Each structure stands twice: as C-alpha cells, then as structure tokens.
Amino acid sequence: MITLSHINKIYESKEESFCALSDINLDIHDQEILGIVGLSGAGKSTLVRCINGLIKPTSGDVIIDGVKIHDLKQEDLNRMRYDISMIFQHFNLVSNLTVYQNIKLALNIKKYDKNLRDQKVDEVLKLVGLFDKKNRYPKALSGGEKQRVGIARAIVNHPKYLLCDEATSALDQKTSYDIVNLLKEIHQKTNISIIFITHQIEIVKDLCERVVVMDKGKIIEDRPTKDLFINPHMDITKSLIKQVIDEPTHLKNKQYLELVYHHEHVDDTILSHMIKKYDIDVNILFAKTLTVGNQTIGYLYVELIGDNKSKAIKYLVSNEIEVREYA
Numbered sequence: 001m002i003t004l005s006h007i008n009k010i011y012e013s014k015e016e017s018f019c020a021l022s023d024i025n026l027d028i029h030d031q032e033i034l035g036i037v038g039l040s041g042a043g044k045s046t047l048v049r050c051i052n053g054l055i056k057p058t059s060g061d062v063i064i065d066g067v068k069i070h071d072l073k074q075e076d077l078n079r080m081r082y083d084i085s086m087i088f089q090h091f092n093l094v095s096n097l098t099v100y101q102n103i104k105l106a107l108n109i110k111k112y113d114k115n116l117r118d119q120k121v122d123e124v125l126k127l128v129g130l131f132d133k134k135n136r137y138p139k140a141l142s143g144g145e146k147q148r149v150g151i152a153r154a155i156v157n158h159p160k161y162l163l164c165d166e167a168t169s170a171l172d173q174k175t176s177y178d179i180v181n182l183l184k185e186i187h188q189k190t191n192i193s194i195i196f197i198t199h200q201i202e203i204v205k206d207l208c209e210r211v212v213v214m215d216k217g218k219i220i221e222d223r224p225t226k227d228l229f230i231n232p233h234m235d236i237t238k239s240l241i242k243q244v245i246d247e248p249t250h251l252k253n254k255q256y257l258e259l260v261y262h263h264e265h266v267d268d269t270i271l272s273h274m275i276k277k278y279d280i281d282v283n284i285l286f287a288k289t290l291t292v293g294n295q296t297i298g299y300l301y302v303e304l305i306g307d308n309k310s311k312a313i314k315y316l317v318s319n320e321i322e323v324r325e326y327a
C-alpha cells in the first residue's frame with residue numbers, strides 16, 4: 001500500500017515560493033486502479049514525482065509498504081523504485097535503440113542471464129502485441145505502439161505499482177482506448193496497482209475503480225468512480241463530467257434539470273407517474289447514457305412546467321433519481 005500523509009510541496013525560487021501540494025492525505029491500495037484527475041496546474045505531476053521519490057516533499061511522508069521513502073539512502077531508494085514503474089505522455093524511448101533493446105534496458109538493473117532476459121522481453125512483447133516489431137526503431141512506430149513499448153519496459157521487471165502520467169494524452173481517442181484495454185488486461189493478469197494521472201476524465205471512467213480529483217494542490221474529491229459520475233460534489237468535477245456528456249449548445253444559458261438514473265432496478269415509469277400525479281408538463285431537451293466501468297448511467301435533461309414542480313422533484317428524488325438544477 002502507498003500512503004501519503006500530510007504532504008506539502010513548496011517550490012522555492014529567488015522571486016517567490018509556490019505551494020504546489022497542500023496537505024495531501026491518500027491511501028492507494030494494493031491491486032487497485034486509481035485515477036487522479038485535475039486541470040492543468042492542479043499538482044498531479046508533482047504528486048506523482050513525490051510518490052516515486054523523484055522530488056522530496058517539503059513536509060509529510062510518502063510511505064510505501066510501510067517504509068518512509070524519503071528517509072531512505074539513495075541506494076535503498078533506487079531498490080525501492082524497482083517496485084514502482086512509470087509510463088509517460090511522450091513515451092521517453094531511446095531513439096537509437098530498437099524496441100527489444102529499449103525494453104531490455106530496464107532489465108540491466110538486475111543480474112539476469114541472457115536467456116532469461118530474452119525470455120522476459122519476449123513475454124512482455126507478446127503481452128503488448130508487439131512481438132513482430134521487436135527489431136524496429138521508435139521512429140518507425142505509431143504513437144500507440146510507442147506507448148506499448150513504454151508499458152512493456154515498465155512492467156518487464158514485475159513492479160508492484162505502475163504510475164501513468166498523462167499516458168494517453170498524446171494519443172487519439174481510439175488508440176487511447178486500446179491502451180486503456182491493454183492496461184486493464186495487464187491489471188487482470190498481474191494484479192499490479194495502477195495510478196493513472198490525467199486531465200481526461202473520460203479515460204478514468206473506463207479504467208479506474210476510484211477517482212481522486214485535485215485542484216490547486218489539494219484533493220477535493222476522493223470517491224468510487226460511479227459515485228463521482230452520479231453525484232459530483234465540486235464545481236470542477238461537475239465541469240469535467242459535463243465535457244464528457246457533451247452538453248449541446250442549445251442548453252447553454254437555459255434553466256433545466258439534470259436527472260441522473262443510476263439505480264440498477266430503477267422503475268422506467270417514474271417520469272410518467274410523476275407527470276400524471278403532479279400534473280406536470282415535461283419538455284425533454286437531451287438524453288445521454290454513459291458507461292462507467294460495467295454500469296450504465298442515464299442522464300436526462302428536461303424542463304418541468306407546472307405548479308407542483310417542487311413536489312414533482314421530491315418525488316423523483318424519493319425514487320432514487322438524482323436531480324440537479326441548472327440555471
């Protein structure tokens with residue numbers, strides 16, 4: 001388990017001091033897939049660099065499997081890093097080495113004999129689907145293939161934790177989802193913990209069981225993914241989710257209600273009951289479903305017209321429909 005306890009990070013320069021992380025407290029459990037989302041500048045990269053020991057927090061502790069990593073000697077910290085691998089937005093491959101050699105580099109830190117090395121590289125190449133391209137150089141690979149090499153290099157030593165820093169941000173949508181599916185497959189086969197840092201909440205929705213939202217160096221929400229999509233508490237989370245729902249322009253500057261259907265056994269006739277019971281007219285503006293993990297959430301955008309509007313809303317809420325008013 002990784003525990004972050006009261007982490008603060010202040011960047012000091014001659015001109016100013018800037019607080020990039022403020023009292024971060026977080027437990028990352030073994031074998032979980034955790035998403036860390038936030039807008040640019042929220043502090044995500046600083047946080048990930050504290051976790052892998054690349055930067056030292058100004059105060060607070062990073063505790064990995066019971067060990068405070070910033071108290072370790074450099075040699076012990078390096079050994080600890082075998083357990084924490086990382087993949088990057090721009091892949092960080094060595095351009096004058098082949099795919100095979102890039103992956104083999106990661107094995108140089110341990111004393112494997114040549115046969116075992118070849119076997120391990122071949123195993124991960126098959127897992128990421130690049131066995132037939134092992135002798136290519138990075139310039140002859142697509143972005144998605146480069147990231148597959150990055151993933152293969154990161155997992156070849158069987159680390160316990162995989163940190164992904166904006167790992168899909170440089171890829172198109174289809175390739176991003178291919179990488180997400182590959183990470184899911186690796187998680188299933190190896191039980192590695194995955195910490196996925198991104199500004200793309202749509203990626204997190206398919207990959208992660210739990211999501212932490214950061215803003216201005218603080219954690220502002222830490223929730224199971226489905227709960228976050230059903231009932232986001234903070235404005236930043238709401239606006240991130242709205243981007244995924246792709247609200248049409250005709251809703252801008254209009255008063256409307258967002259009805260969120262999430263209960264598995266929600267009764268489909270609730271809306272028509274409400275219309276009859278409270279003599280309400282409903283104008284349906286827009287509808288959308290989102291699949292979060294293996295569950296579907298329905299979003300319905302409506303105007304309610306009638307004298308019993310507030311009673312009608314109470315009726316919807318009592319029937320397990322989340323209702324949010326937008327003006």
Ligand SMILES: Nc1ncnc2c1ncn2[C@@H]1O[C@H](COP(=O)(O)OP(=O)(O)OP(=O)(O)O)[C@@H](O)[C@H]1O
Nearest residue numbers: 011018020038039040041042043044045046047199
């Ligand atoms: N070395 C540094 N010196 C001073 N300020 C820094 C330094 N590194 C980062 N910052 C500041 O800390 C804040 C958080 O930066 P960080 O890179 O962690 O955010 P982020 O959420 O990863 O953003 P992005 O998604 O754009 O990479 C930013 O305001 C940034 O300007």
